[in-house]
Amino acid sequence: MLVLSRRAGESVVVGDNVTITILEVRGDVVRVGIDAPRSVAVHRAELLEALESSNRDAASPSEQAVASLAEALRNRPE
Numbered sequence: 024m025l026v027l028s029r030r031a032g033e034s035v036v037v038g039d040n041v042t043i044t045i046l047e048v049r050g051d052v053v054r055v056g057i058d059a060p061r062s063v064a065v066h067r068a069e070l071l072e073a074l075e076s077s078n079r080d081a082a083s084p085s086e087q088a089v090a091s092l093a094e095a096l097r098n099r100p101e
Contacts, residue, residue, distance in 0.1 A: 046054040
């Protein structure tokens with residue numbers, strides 16, 4: 024991992040077309056601006072982790088959900 028020190032107004036360039044600029048530093052909060060083409064996905068890590076967890080939970084149903092579905096299928100009108 025590359026670790027850099029930057030002040031407000033300073034930037035880091037990633038590749039040929041992504042610029043990360045430090046906009047403001049207040050205590051332990053840093054505002055960051057990211058200038059990238061629309062084809063480059065930029066997401067907050069905690070949102071991706073939450074989405075992955077949600078997808079994992081949805082992909083592996085609980086035993087109760089499976090039993091409930093099986094019961095509904097057995098009791099469906101023919």
